[in-house]
Amino acid sequence: MILCITHSRDFYNIDLFFDYLTAKGIPYFRLNSDKLNHDQKISISQNSFELTDESGKTIKAEDVKAVWHRKSWMIDIPEELDDAYRKIFLKEYSTLRYNLFTMLENVPWINPFENENRIDGNKMLQLNIAQKNGLIIPETLFSNDAEAITGFFHTYGNGKMVAKLHGVISKSMGGENFLSTNIIDENSIQDIADIEYCPMIFQPYIEKEYELRIVYLDGEFFTGKINNSENADWRIARGNYFWSEYHLPENIKTSLTAMMKEMGLYMGAIDMIRGKDRKYYFLEVNPQGEWGMLQKDLDFPIAQRIADNLIKRMKTNE
Incomplete structure (x- = not known):
């Protein structure tokens, strides 16, 4: 069972x-x-x-x-x-x-319980492991210190950065109960003093061509591309945005596979962006991330592959 x-x-x-x-x-x-x-x-x-x-x-x-x-x-x-x-x-x-x-x-689990808790609850660990395995990551600060955040903004922001809460995710891909990624610019950085009541993660805003939602499943990739270059996050974007199938470069797949193996995860929903500088930037992996929109819109057999993986390992474990 x-x-x-x-x-x-x-x-x-x-x-x-x-x-x-x-x-x-x-x-x-x-x-x-x-x-x-x-x-x-x-x-x-x-x-x-x-x-x-x-x-x-x-x-x-x-x-x-x-x-x-x-x-x-x-x-x-x-x-x-x-x-x-x-x-x-x-x-x-x-x-x-x-x-x-x-x-x-x-x-057999997807994913091993303790591994998943360790990775899901630690954004900075994710970034370190990703960088160790050859992926490009944005400069990142997790802080409640207004002075440190302001310094980070002027050093890395180039006039604009993003801020988001570490532990808040949407309950659905429609954006319900989702706290959006906030944009910090020269005007709003002046109002950062209240950050002591709610620490956030800060990264430079990267001018992007598009966003990628990548479902990794034990060495297999199901990747969707969404042409959301204007908004900070596709999950709150409104407009004529749609998913299309995307084929990752082999070097990116190799790095992601090494990263997931080091994390001890069989599966995860990975967010990356393709910058206008033509580089791929790793943002995060959510071990329990959503992928139903990719199965529905692109006909990816993700649910079936999850079952196949567990059935195979279940029989091996007998």
């Missing part, structure tokens, strides 16, 4: 994955990470666990032969719970979830 860790509002990508497993005769279990709370019955011992989900389906640790960590969401807190108990409710259920996931560390 393949366990898929997702959330209660996930659809399309996950449906394609399940349809493919059904066609292959491979059993699966959907575990909604946001419902790993009072809605489910969970018991963990030293060597196993038993879980009954919100719909009444039961799974045991020994049933699981592979895991796709599609996406984890914050655990839902019951509205009726007194405010005084909310922090401890979230802490204890988060600890229970962590114990549950790590119980399965010896079966």
